[in-house]
Amino acid sequence: MNAIQIDGKAIAGALRASVARDVALLKAECNVSPGLAVVLVGDDPASSVYVKTKAKQATAAGIRSQQFGLPNDVSEAELLNLIDDLNADDAIDGILVQLPLPGHINGGRVLEAIDPKKDVDGFHPYNVGRLAIGRPALAPCTPLGVMHLIKTVVSDLNGLDVLVIGRSNIVGKPLAVLLGDAGCTVTAAQIQTRKLGELCRKADIVVAAAGCAGLVRGDWLKRGAVVIDVGINRAIDSDGDAKLVGDVAFAEASKRASHITPVPGGVGPMTVAYLLSNTVSAAVWRRGLSLKVSHPVHHIRPLNHREGVRAG
Incomplete structure (x- = not known):
């Protein structure tokens, strides 16, 4: 049975609609x-x-x-x-x-x-x-988007084993913090990590953000794992045409994972949507407003009352 694709475009569209409602509320009130x-x-x-x-x-x-x-x-x-x-x-x-x-x-x-x-x-x-x-704090947009996607398919993150492949300042490192604060046991890895496949097989959730096309193979995955592919790489297909591919061998991984993000159409749209969400949060935070704005998924780092803001 093939994995269910996590539709980043649709989920990002819902988030943008929520942001639009927050913007209207800010203007009105x-x-x-x-x-x-x-x-x-x-x-x-x-x-x-x-x-x-x-x-x-x-x-x-x-x-x-x-x-x-x-x-x-x-x-x-x-x-x-x-x-x-x-x-x-x-x-x-x-x-x-x-x-x-x-x-x-x-x-x-x-x-x-x-x-x-x-x-x-x-x-x-x-x-x-x-x-x-x-x-x-204002957290990076891609990690926030990844957290949002995971929460659409996993109701309780407490105690889950998560492998994050890639330790960039933009994605891997902040994402490891967000996942840890959500109750996950996080292993931070990279391309050079020894026995990377063995680490993958132990993980309930695998996030690939290493910038290496097809790095994560299907037989690396625990059956039923959730796979989030952050990678965007240009590759040439068998017909000689250029296409975008992720860090995960999608066809192979789909045969073992329970849920998986496609490339394109997975994480990418969420990054832009959270840029808009962060802009609204910044507008509230820096003005010290007490307005309650809606967030469809709880931010691990909400701008809350300690900064003069009540986050929803």
């Missing part, structure tokens, strides 16, 4: 219109399409979206000046600098320049640190 600024340096086609998608979905949810396109040879000082201006602009609640940046720009310095309370990507050291010590 607090006269606040959340604003998102997206900064794109250079003209990389993939990044340009991604930024347009974010802007389109933000607008559809009622969020004011502003795009700032800078040339590839923009100086680091000019980029930092723009971020300073956006930090000071009270109409902007979220700032996102599209990665990767050109080699002459220090990405870490740029991300640290963003006001932590406008850091809707959840990459600022302030938010990373608060996440790690169990304090309310």
